[in-house]
Amino acid sequence: MKAYVYGADGPAITNIPKPAPMGTQVLVRVRACALNRADLGMTKGHVHGSRGGVGTVLGMEWAGEVAELGPEVKGVKIGDRIMGSGAAAFAEYTLADHGRLFHAPSNMNFDEAATLPVALATMHNAVVTNGALQAGQSVLIQGASSGVGLMAMQIAKFMGAKLVIGSSTDAMRRGRLQEFGADLAVDSSDPGWVDQVLAATNGEGVDLIVDQVSGKVASQNLAATRVKGCIVNVGRLGGTHADFNFDLHAARRIHYIGVTFRTRTIEEIREIFAEVKKDIWPAVEQRKLQLPIDKAFAFDDIADAFAHMEANRHLGKIVVSL
Template sequence: MAKKEQHEAQGPGVGGAEPGQGLMRAIVQDRYGDVEVLHPTRINRPRILDNEVLVRVHAAGLDRGTWHMMTGRPYLLRLIFGFRKPRNPVAGLDLAGTVEAVGAAVTRFRVGEEVFGFGKGSFADYAAAREDKLARKPAGLSFEQAAVVPVSAVTALQGLRDAGRLQAGQKVLITGASGGVGSYAVQLAKAMGAEVTGVCSTAKAALVRSLGADHVIDYLREDFADGTRHYDLILDLAGNPALSRLRRALTPAGTAVVAGGEHGGQVTGMSRQLGAVALSPFVRQRLTMLAATQKAADLERVAELIDAGEVTPCLDLTFPLDRAQEAMRHLVAGKARGKVAITL
């Protein structure tokens, strides 16, 4: 891009604009806490670094990661995001929108392109995102659908493919199959050739079947660890089952990937995951944890599967930006069937 074109693309309001210019709407928090800490305001558009893209956000996804950053729990996260309050006060991770400006070192995107991926504070009219954390938006998706893909779909992909080492023909059990990550995990496991069993509540059983699950276990009526069924891979996303229960449901050489649960301790939040890793060397079964990373290559892989019709975002509800508190309450209450989006 020529220097003149790049200057014009970045525009007059990217970062430090004059008062009254370059302002944007945003949902921010000046401390950690419950949903009441989120509030709308107007702030300057973010400045972008040489390797970053400024995205005009059309929709943002809501996920448990945003909840963790809102509450500042587990406390270990504060070493990364800010000890007393968030270093970046704008909430939100997932985004979908159009490229408004590009940094000097950006080569993969041009102004006006439609993108989706991981941003820095996506509950705002504009958000900065690293070039290597974005991909082109699948043409068949709305911005709202695309916005709920990145965190959850990439986590599901890495849980099955990398941590779980899933092979075609294997039997897979997915707990929390109706949730954000789970709704993608069911579809991705089917796309990878697995026989899939999803665990969910009675009210969400039909949803999980519609996602392609071969079998559904209603945890209110059945116990997946009753010893009658065994699985090559368990992707544990919800419910906090004890490791002993996961092992009872595994084949003798099966793998359990412990990824979810909100009761892993206030300090690290990973007591079950760390317990699984510590026990694994002493048993035949493989017990491991999932620490998802933000990769453009995995976004692109998910986009390929979406374009091929093998994966479809499960979008439950959308909320306008000024109702972000309400959207978060819906998520925390466990009412979401799949994903929730914020629209701008």
């Protein structure tokens, strides 16, 4: 089968053996896959959790059909249209644990379905489970113009947030955040953004910040969060090390929570997928929670898809169809 593999000379489409499912694994005939920032790093040889380096089949998000079942699989059957996340997505076939997938809604094509698994799982876990957002509260999404950021704003609004603020350093993207639930858009590269957040919250700060940027905004986030508020650290696009105002953190008694899928067990990931299904799945089926496709590419042009992502001018997901 064809797969996009990182080799000694970089990533390339390569012929490799088709995998066979074991235990709770499902063999998926991939019809579409979506790009994520971590994939871009791995095309340069970076390691993401336990994956990366020479020999790695790239990709982590897909939609397709069940082709074969492992002997312990429950909840799906051969021929089901499904979408999910996991290793080695950029291939004609991939393996997935039966608890790490969703049934693709009948009103979505494969390209559309491929955009959703990572964003739904990541941001339900950040906004609802760890952020404990309640109806009537306020939330700031740092890095709101990314695919997962757009989903975070939609989930927050769906869960009843009274004020949703999104940040982006790009004026064009900032101008479109309202389409995805933002009541206010701020530029996190502007030193005055904290004052804008405070003005919008009667000087108190937001109840919750979901931070995909970190780096230089870390201490600014503390100033923009209310006393006894919460910050959930999801991403570190702005850097993994920076100044942190420990005194302000203590004075505001802020709950600061770090999350990642890289160190989670399969049991923990299954629980995250189950919580998505329990809390927000009807909204997914009704297309109240969805992501725009910025551009779609054929699998043979997957290198062009990554060049498009690296140019960093897109809004929404970049999809590759097989």
